[in-house]
Amino acid sequence: MTIYGIIMLCTFFMCLLFNPASELPVVTFFGRIMVFTLIALLSLAVYYSKEELTVKAWWVRTVLHLLLLEAVLLPLAHYWGFWQSGTDILIYAGFILLAEALWHLVDYSINAKTAAQINERIRKNRLEKKTGKE
Amino acid sequence: MKVTVEQIGRQCEEELIVRCHDPGADWVESVREAASGQQTVCGWREGVLYRLKLSEAFYFEVVDDRSFVYTQAEVFEAKEKLYEFERLCTGSTLFRCSKSMVLNAEKIDYVRPSLSGRFEAVLSNGEKVIVSRKYVADLKRMLGV
Secondary structure, three states, rough: OHHHHHHHHHHHHHHHHOOOOOOOOHHHHHHHHHHHHHHHHHHHHHHOOOOOOOOOHHHHHHHHHHHHHHHHHHHHHHHOOOOOOOHHHHHHHHHHHHHHHHHHHHHHHHHHHHHHHHHHHHHHHHHHHHHHHH | OOOOOOOOOOOOOOOOOOOOOOOOOHHHHHHHHHHHHHOOEEEEEEEEEEEEEHOOEEEEEEEEEEEEEEEEOOOOEEOOOOOOOOHHHHOOOOEEEOOOOEEEEEEEEEEEEEOOOOEEEEEEEEOOOOOOOOHHHHHHHHOOO
């Protein structure tokens, strides 16, 4: 869902900036976004590992993931007319980079909320134990 | 409530059976905690075999097919596989936290999110270990979040 939303946002801003008068049937638009999302989801396979990834290994795979997305999405987006030439490709590549960063940021903020809940519970449990002993 | 204590020989394994109306009652939890604290695991260090209480263990880790038990400041080698540790820890405060580790929730000082989409747990001895997102739900359930 997060990936789908991010891709929709990026596509919206790409059209708004470079081709505000463009018209696309709703079914085609959503269909293409779904294909982009499916590719983004399949590309997550680069994170698969039998062992727990070290921080370094995670960064290496994140760079690989980004390169894979750029390599697959850029030609496909060009084929569908999301970018035409020259500076367009750089901006579109920038959007993919931004989408990847945004995805990790959303992920991080959800985890931060979970961590805060856990820490609050740990603090309460500790306090309960302390007052129970007294 | 009726309490029965039966003395058994050293050759028999000690066992505790609780017959109760509500398995989630506070007193049952307390008995479970006390019992799991008495559960032990064997660990080798410098050629000497030690019997360690589960409650003393900070975490179990499997590295290159070898199992280790980490306590406050010491490391012991153990014979159990990770799934055997997991089974041994059922009902205790230890839970599977990653692909190669079983962690004692009681020893967690605090957790913080990591950029890698996982969590870093800082233990009461200052050590930092990774908790996979996949297993965070177990930690939350254990803590009552």
